[in-house]
Amino acid sequence: MNDFNADFGDPDDSFEKGIAPTSTDHVNFEVRTKFLPWHKPRKQWVRSKQWADSIGRLIDNLDLVASQRPVRYLSLPGPDLLDVRSIQPVCEAKNVPLQFLGLNSGDDNPEIGLEAALLNRVRSLPFIHPASDVVKDRLEQLAVNKSVAYARVISAQRSFDVVNIDLCGSFAEGPTGVKGGNIVNALFSLLHHQANHRQDDWLFFITTRSNKDMVDPQTMVRLVDAVNEILDERPELKEELLTSGIVRESDLTDGRIDIEKLSTSSYSNSFALGLSNWVIHSLLRAERAWQADMLPHYEYHVLLDDPSCDMLSLGFYCKRVRVPHTDEFGLAPVDDNIPEPQPDAIKLRARRLIQRRIAERQDLDRKLYQEPDLYKECLDTSASLLGSSSYDEAKYREWATDEETKLVAFMQAVGIVERVD
Numbered sequence: 052m053n054d055f056n057a058d059f060g061d062p063d064d065s066f067e068k069g070i071a072p073t074s075t076d077h078v079n080f081e082v083r084t085k086f087l088p089w090h091k092p093r094k095q096w097v098r099s100k101q102w103a104d105s106i107g108r109l110i111d112n113l114d115l116v117a118s119q120r121p122v123r124y125l126s127l128p129g130p131d132l133l134d135v136r137s138i139q140p141v142c143e144a145k146n147v148p149l150q151f152l153g154l155n156s157g158d159d160n161p162e163i164g165l166e167a168a169l170l171n172r173v174r175s176l177p178f179i180h181p182a183s184d185v186v187k188d189r190l191e192q193l194a195v196n197k198s199v200a201y202a203r204v205i206s207a208q209r210s211f212d213v214v215n216i217d218l219c220g221s222f223a224e225g226p227t228g229v230k231g232g233n234i235v236n237a238l239f240s241l242l243h244h245q246a247n248h249r250q251d252d253w254l255f256f257i258t259t260r261s262n263k264d265m266v267d268p269q270t271m272v273r274l275v276d277a278v279n280e281i282l283d284e285r286p287e288l289k290e291e292l293l294t295s296g297i298v299r300e301s302d303l304t305d306g307r308i309d310i311e312k313l314s315t316s317s318y319s320n321s322f323a324l325g326l327s328n329w330v331i332h333s334l335l336r337a338e339r340a341w342q343a344d345m346l347p348h349y350e351y352h353v354l355l356d357d358p359s360c361d362m363l364s365l366g367f368y369c370k371r372v373r374v375p376h377t378d379e380f381g382l383a384p385v386d387d388n389i390p391e392p393q394p395d396a397i398k399l400r401a402r403r404l405i406q407r408r409i410a411e412r413q414d415l416d417r418k419l420y421q422e423p424d425l426y427k428e429c430l431d432t433s434a435s436l437l438g439s440s441s442y443d444e445a446k447y448r449e450w451a452t453d454e455e456t457k458l459v460a461f462m463q464a465v466g467i468v469e470r471v472d
Contacts, residue, residue: 053459058077059159062260082442082443084443086446088353089129089133090437090442092430092451093351093419095133095137095430095436097258097364097415098133098137099429102213102215103138103141104141105366106138106141107144109122109212110122110142110145113251116146121150122142122148122149122150122212122213123150123211123212124149125151125152125214126153126154127153127190128151130166131168132163133436133437135173135183142178143177143178148178148180149178149179149180150179150182150227151179151180151183152184152203152209154185155185156187156188165441177280186303188203190237191232191233191236192237194237200436205240210249212251213255214254214256216238216257217258218259218260223235223267223322224260224316225270226269228269235270242333246334246338252369252371254368255330255366255369256364258362258363258364258365259326259362260362260363261350261361261363262318262319262353265361271310271321271322274321274322274325274326275310276331278308278324278325279307279323281328285399287464288402289420292404292406296410297409298318302317315357318357322363323348324409327409328404328405330343331345331402334369335401339371340371340392341369342369342397344404345366345408346366346367346408347366347411348363348364348408348411349364350363352414352416352458355458357465360412364415372392373392414467416458416467417462430448433451434447434448
């Protein structure tokens with residue numbers, strides 16, 4: 052299972068010996084009290100329950116303990132590396148190192164000293180591979196062949212067991228169909244790079260805003276047009292789509308999804324349909340074909356002005372489409388029991404799964420409200436992680452409680468949860 056081209060650097064581990072600190076001198080920085088949207092407990096649920104749990108299952112599927120290689124993980128970790136900190140305990144429990152490569156914005160950071168110290172703290176944790184690093188460059192630069200990001204990811208012929216694109220904005224917030232450094236081009240390059248440099252199964256996660264104000268109108272047109280073509284090609288999918296409630300009959304014009312008629316909920320669902328189908332189509336049509344199966348779909352509220360969620364947290368389990376090896380000359384008969392791949396059947400199954408996942412989507416804000424013990428677990432874990440990242444833990448708990456009070460009032464006002472008098 053060990054793929055040389057998937058390694059981060061020199062395959063001789065002795066070359067990397069001593070790169071990462073084994074202990075950290077904790078520099079005294081001012082304790083931080085400014086908290087950000089991704090510090091909320093619901094985001095910790097995503098880190099722990101969606102990402103880390105899925106990665107734990109992937110470790111088992113790939114039998115990384117037997118192969119004695121690390122989990123290779125690419126993400127946009129931010130200066131606090133909260134995703135890495137949340138995944139590390141799973142790797143430690145399974146006795147498998149975590150080798151991460153982060154892409155963080157190359158913009159000037161007034162807290163650069165703190166950022167470096169936090170990176171060193173994470174690299175000194177048990178079961179963090181010494182070659183782990185953060186690159187100061189933007190995700191969009193993966194589409195620019197002279198960028199640092201391109202050199203460290205694409206040119207280096209690395210592949211990753213997990214690719215986690217956690218966006219604050221939208222996958223489709225800018226114009227598409229144009230050359231250059233943008234998110235869509237970067238992800239298309241990254242998906243094809245993964246397809247061409249891997250043998251083993253892998254995970255792809257993407258978090259994106261889905262509300263109308265955050266999605267480029269022409270990009271949405273392209274996504275919905277593609278979905279409509281799929282539905283025209285497979286009428287049974289359209290029937291299932293309408294039955295599921297993802298969109299309604301009133302959202303259609305002449306049997307096709309009409310963007311102008313979409314409610315905020317149908318708009319978000321249609322965006323999820325378009326993006327998810329783009330992922331499976333991009334991988335299935337790559338030079339080396341992959342099947343991408345959508346994982347359970349989660350969402351939550353950023354703007355508290357509509358009952359519909361406007362942040363999507365999506366995941367895909369990607370596995371190689373195997374093809375039989377035959378010798379048409381008949382000199383080397385091979386019986387590997389691999390049937391000829393059926394692209395149409397693979398596409399139909401993947402598209403049906405997408406529709407089922409979107410129909411069964413879960414609102415994390417409602418889920419955590421209805422399961423207070425789970426909310427407390429996420430709050431406690433988040434507080435602990437932030438406390439170890441130079442945040443004031445007590446102030447964080449006050450902030451989180453205030454934010455939760457606002458969220459619950461909103462959900463009660465719009466009927467997402469029942470009002471308690």
